[in-house]
Amino acid sequence: MILYYSSTGNSYHVALEIQKKYPGELIDMAKTKTEEPFVLAEGEPLFIVTFNCFWGVSEFVEDFFRRHQFVNVKRILAIITCGAYLGSGDAHLNRMLRVNGLPEAEVYDLPMVTNYVILHELSPFEEQQKCFNEADRRLKLILDGCISPYRSAFRTKLFGKLVHFLYFIFRHTKPFTVNDSCFACGKCVRDCPIKAIELVNNRPVWRKKTCDHCLKCLHHCPVAAINYGHFTLKKKRYHYPGNS
Ligand SMILES: Cc1cc2nc3c(=O)[nH]c(=O)nc-3n(C[C@H](O)[C@H](O)[C@H](O)COP(=O)(O)O)c2cc1C
Incomplete structure (x- = not known):
């Protein structure tokens, strides 16, 4: 099962690529209406794909995991797309999963083109193209198990709380x-x-x-x-x- 949440399509692209390798249900968190628990088959991993939001995940994703129940989840792989740097995104996502009683996720960071034009300029098209190619290359390595999960350092986790606080201002x-x-x-x-x-x-x-x-x-x-x-x-x- 692949759960994704995407605003400008980076994370959606990643979810589609995952589905090519692990055919399974592709679920857009923003469109799902069900209140029923999500039930995984024996041995099926749960993929979560979303975007980095001030070194964490967005309120919508937090709320989604607060509201929904999951059955038979043994392994979670999360890919968080970002503009440049994941910061404490892994720690934030895992805190949220813990509250739901879910196992800790193996989190992978995937730098793509930043859509946060409030604080950044969009890169030129040629650079974007390079970035997509590099992201696809890295994604393949992640899915082939050739890359270790991302783990933020203790100091990054502490500082991340400050960074994520900015989200509540910009929201x-x-x-x-x-x-x-x-x-x-x-x-x-x-x-x-x-x-x-x-x-x-x-x-x-x-x-x-x-x-x-x-x-x-x-x-x-x-x-x-x-x-x-x-x-x-x-x-x-x-x-x-x-x-x-
Ligand atoms: C509200 C908001 C906050 C963001 N914060 C960060 C950040 O802290 N670090 C980063 O590298 N990218 C950040 N980004 C950029 C996105 O994570 C990145 O462009 C992502 O790939 C977009 O995914 P999507 O196309 O699936 O929506 C932010 C984007 C948004 C909208």
């Missing part, structure tokens, strides 16, 4: 703005994994004070009408090739 939806190119297609409303956005008088309005801050609305808007304060003005948008 505020107030800075989101919509410019005049918006034509009320409603894609952002449909895409938002936590239903934070509504169309009011043909304009997206963030109804919740905080969201998952996944930036799916911003990156997937067909006319790039959505910005986060001044941070993203005139910056390029991103999604993994073929994932719109």
Whole structure:
């Protein structure tokens, strides 16, 4: 079973690659409606694929594991895609799994193109291409068992708590703005994994004070009408090739 959560397609691409090697159910955490427990077959590993979020995993993923039960999970392999550095992402994910009574995951970091355009610039296309090739090469090594799991050092874990604290500041939806190119297609409303956005008088309005801050609305808007304060003005948008 492969559970994934992806905003701009990096983690989705990884989940698809895993499925080629380990054919099994592919489950989008953002779309699953079931309240039933997830039951694994004898000997079946549970794969978790998600993105690094301020050196941890996002609130949506935490909440998903708080709300769902799992049966017969003996081995968990987690691949966390990131823009550059996983930090304490392994420790955060494992704390969360422990709360659910799940076994510790073998966590692998997979650097891909960063979609965090609030603090970074998007790399040029040629660099992105190199990054995808390198990520695919590393993913193959991970799946072939040729790479040891990532383990953050004690100091990184401590510092990680501070880094992840920033997430609670940036999760505020107030800075989101919509410019005049918006034509009320409603894609952002449909895409938002936590239903934070509504169309009011043909304009997206963030109804919740905080969201998952996944930036799916911003990156997937067909006319790039959505910005986060001044941070993203005139910056390029991103999604993994073929994932719109
Ligand atoms: C809210 C947020 C926080 C992020 N924090 C980090 C981070 O701390 N370190 C890092 O290397 N990448 C960070 N990133 C970049 C993503 O982890 C990376 O681009 C990931 O591959 C995106 O996966 P996706 O395309 O499946 O959504 C962050 C992205 C978002 C949206």
